Amino acid sequence: MSYIVQTRNLTKTYNGQDVVSNVSMNIKKGEIYGFLGSNGAGKSTIMKMLLNLIKPSHGEIEMFGEPLKEHSFTYLKRIGSMIEYPIFYEKMTAWENLELHCAYMGYHNKQAISDALESVGLTHVSHKFPQDFSLGMRQRLCVARAIITKPEFVILDEPINGLDPEGIQSMRRLFKKLNKEYGITLFISSHIIGEIEQIADTISMIKQGKLIEETSMDSLKEQNTEYIELVTNDPKKASVLLHDQLNITNFKLVEGQAIRIFSTDVPHASITKALILRDIDIHSINTKQTTLEDYFIRKIGLNKIDK
Numbered sequence: 001m002s003y004i005v006q007t008r009n010l011t012k013t014y015n016g017q018d019v020v021s022n023v024s025m026n027i028k029k030g031e032i033y034g035f036l037g038s039n040g041a042g043k044s045t046i047m048k049m050l051l052n053l054i055k056p057s058h059g060e061i062e063m064f065g066e067p068l069k070e071h072s073f074t075y076l077k078r079i080g081s082m083i084e085y086p087i088f089y090e091k092m093t094a095w096e097n098l099e100l101h102c103a104y105m106g107y108h109n110k111q112a113i114s115d116a117l118e119s120v121g122l123t124h125v126s127h128k129f130p131q132d133f134s135l136g137m138r139q140r141l142c143v144a145r146a147i148i149t150k151p152e153f154v155i156l157d158e159p160i161n162g163l164d165p166e167g168i169q170s171m172r173r174l175f176k177k178l179n180k181e182y183g184i185t186l187f188i189s190s191h192i193i194g195e196i197e198q199i200a201d202t203i204s205m206i207k208q209g210k211l212i213e214e215t216s217m218d219s220l221k222e223q224n225t226e227y228i229e230l231v232t233n234d235p236k237k238a239s240v241l242l243h244d245q246l247n248i249t250n251f252k253l254v255e256g257q258a259i260r261i262f263s264t265d266v267p268h269a270s271i272t273k274a275l276i277l278r279d280i281d282i283h284s285i286n287t288k289q290t291t292l293e294d295y296f297i298r299k300i301g302l303n304k305i306d307k
């Protein structure tokens with residue numbers, strides 16, 4: 001397995017407090033890695049450490065298989081990034097900002113400027129100044145700058161902030177295209193579950209500076225099971241009956257109230273009939289599904305927004 005990024009026990013301490021604490025993460029070459037966490041969880045701090053903008057307090061970082069040192073900078077040519085607020089030369093046009101970026105990067109390709117502007121939907125305003133752009137337009141220009149040189153690795157911190165629903169859709173399409181057609185590895189942070197869920201191959205979650213999960217999207221999806229939820233006046237008696245009379249074994253009692261039965265092929269009618277015959281009152285019986293959103297909310301208390 002080839003990795004673009006590996007960190008080991010990465011820690012950043014400010015004023016005696018760990019804002020990033022012992023984070024060990026692994027970003028594989030060729031994947032879209034989604035990085036979920038609430039505001040202030042430590043996402044930007046980690047991204048800045050990967051870009052050598054700030055120094056870790058402890059721990060190690062490997063970028064492209066090489067240990068990152070205080071004076072490592074050449075690897076930055078292989079990366080496009082957008083961290084926190086988009087900053088531009090406000091008195092230069094959008095086109096000129098991108099042209100200047102290409103010059104810095106030693107990338108001389110005028111066609112790439114038109115292509116990048118087109119891919120983020122800013123061709124019609126290429127002659128305008130960023131100071132006259134909305135937040136969403138600035139975000140788009142910033143993404144254009146991050147991808148213009150078709151780097152091997154792109155780091156995007158909350159890239160859909162300020163975008164309208166249409167902008168969000170087209171950004172998602174762009175990320176998938178960059179990944180599939182150009183083989184670019186993407187590291188995208190967000191506090192919006194839906195944004196990550198739809199595009200990530202691997203997902204990790206950070207809470208108060210600690211990485212609490214790093215797993216493939218496929219294995220997460222497998223955990224989203226259907227179940228029958230049964231609420232009665234006597235859950236204990238109902239449990240015994242399910243087990244002894246209906247031979248159902250894969251169920252559990254949730255919060256002492258509801259019973260979750262993890263075999264949805266049992267007809268509701270046979271459950272209700274058996275319970276009624278034993279004088280158990282049924283308050284409700286429904287087939288439900290756990291979603292990724294439920295899972296994340298349970299894990300880190302994320303907001304339910306923008307599916």
Ligand SMILES: Nc1ncnc2c1ncn2[C@@H]1O[C@H](COP(=O)(O)OP(=O)(O)OP(=O)(O)O)[C@@H](O)[C@H]1O
Binds near residue numbers: 044
């Ligand atoms: N230079 C600094 N000095 C002191 N504390 C800092 C500094 N930079 C960040 N922090 C603190 O570190 C914590 C993590 O901040 P960070 O910006 O990494 O979070 P985040 O997950 O990116 O949040 P957001 O989604 O709001 O951008 C926050 O509590 C923040 O106040």
